[in-house]
Amino acid sequence: MYQIVFSLLLFFNMGFTTGESFFFSSVSDRLRAILENSEPGESLRVRGISLGKVEELQVFYSNRSFDEAWSEQGILTEWAYELRFEIKQAQFDGLQPKDYHIELIDAFFASFEQNKKSKTINPAEEVAELDLLLTDAFFRLATHLERGKVDPSQLKSPWDITRKSSRINAISLLVQALERKEIRKSLEQLYPNFSIYKRGREVIRSLDEKAKEDSLDWKVIKVDKSLKVNDSHAVIPVVRERLIFWGYLKPYSLTDPKKYDSTLFESVKAYQVKNGMEPDGAIGKNTVASLNASPRMLMDKASINLERLRWLPDTIKEAELVLVNIANYRLDYIQRLDTLFSSKVIVGKSFHASPIFSSPLTYLVFSPYWNIPASIARNEIIPSVRKNPNYLEQKRMEVVTTAGKPVDPSQINWSSKNFPYLIRQKPGPDNSLGSVKFMFPNKYSVYIHDTPSKSLFLREDRALSHGCIRLQNPEKFAALLLRDQPQWTEAKIKEAMSRDSELIVNLKSKIPVVLVYLTFWADSKGEPHFRPDIYNRDAELIALLKR
Known part of the structure; x- marks a missing residue:
C-alpha cells in the first residue's frame, strides 16, 4: 500500500493534471506475477523475446523479494545504463549485441527517456519487463564471456581440447555487481586469462573505426601468376x-x-x-x-579467434607448456610467460589435418624407427612395392610381425588384400621422422618430430604432413627439454641422434603440449596478426557466432 501511495504522490509532484486517470501496480508485484506464472522448463517471453533459464530468473528475484534490479521508484538507474553500454561493447568481444535483447532494451530506454521529458510515469508493467530483459541479458552475456557462445563439441571441424568449465555463479555475480554498482568490472573478470584476449578486443575496436571510413570496393581480385617489379597487370x-x-x-x-x-x-x-x-x-x-x-571481414576473423580463446581451459595458461599454432606453422616453448624456443613447423595437409588437442609430453626417442601407419602402408607403400620390388630396401624399410619379428619381403604376396604385418623404416639420415621424435601419447598417434626434408621449411605454405608436427630445429628443442639432466650434453645429444637403433629418454617432468588453431592474435604491442584459414574452419564458426 505504501508503494502505491508513494507513487501517487510522485505522480502529482511531477506535475500531472488531476483530470488524468491511471492505474499503478508496483513493479515488484508485476515481476512476481510474471515469474510465478512461469513453469520451470518453459520459455518465458517478453514482448515476443524468449529469455533464458526461467529457474535462474526466479531464484534471482525471489532472493530479493521480487524487487526490481535496474530501476528505483520506476526510474532507470546508472547501472542500468552501464549494462546497456556493456551489451553494446560486446561487439568488440566478437559477440552480437542483438543476442542480449539490445533492440528491445533500446526501445524501452528511449520510451522511458521520453516519459521523463513529458513527466509521465513509466508503466509498472514496462519497468518489470525491462528489468527481466536486463537481468537475462546479464546472465547470457556473462555465460558467453566466460565460456563462449558456441559449444565447440557441436562443430563439424574437430576441437578436442576440453572446454573451460564454469567457475562462477551468474546469480551471485549479478548480486555482487549490483551491490558494488560495478557492472563492467564484474563482466571483465570473466575474460579469458590470456593477455592476447584484451589486446584482440582493441584490434576489433580499431577495425570498427577503420570500417567507418572505408569507401573501397572490396571485390575479389585474383592473379594467375606471381607479379614482380616491372610487370603490368590490371590488379x-x-x-x-x-x-x-x-x-x-x-x-x-x-x-x-x-x-x-x-x-x-x-x-x-x-x-x-x-x-x-x-x-x-x-x-x-x-x-x-x-x-x-576488408575491415569487416577481419573483424569477423578476429571475433572467431576470441571465441576460441574463451573455450580454452584455465589450465592452458601453465607455467610451462609447448604451444603449436597450426594456422601459424609455429611451435613455441613457453616458461613463465617467456618464450624459450620458437621454431617453424610443418603441419598436416588439409585432408590429413593436424588435430586440436592437449596432452603431456613425457619422453623423447632418439634415432627412431618410423612405424608406418596402416593407412599410409596400404595407400602408398604397398602400391610402390608392387611397382618396384626393391622399394623397401631403397627406403631402408622392413616388414615385421605385430610382435616385432622381421619378415622376408620376398615371401609376402603383395597382391593380396590381406596384409597382417607392419612396415617400419629403420633409423638413419633418410628416416622420415629424422633423428628424434617428441612423444605426447594421444589417440591420434600424432607427435612432434625431426625431418630430413629441411628445404620444406622455406615454403610459405607448410601444410604438408600426414598430421604430425615436423620441427625445424629439433636439436635445440631436445637440449632445452633435457636441460635438467646434466648428462645430456650437446655432444651426447648429437651422438644419440645418429645411432642405428632407438634410444628412449624419459623427461623428469611432464610438459603440456597444446595444439591450437588460431588464425588471428594480437602481440604484446597490440599489433594484429592474421593468418590463412588453411583448414577452412572459420566460416562455420562465424556463421554460428552470428546466428
Missing part, C-alpha cells in the same frame, strides 16, 4: 589502393598505374612481413588473398 591499381588504405603506402605520382614499380614493391614487402608471409615482394595468391579482406 596493380587495386593492390596499391588497398595498401594505401591500410597505411603501408602513401599516395604518389604515377606514370603507369598498372605497372608494378619499386615504391609499391617496398610496401608489399612490409605488408608481407606483417602478415606472416615470406617478404619476397612478389604479389602471389597468398598476398592477394590477404589483401581481399
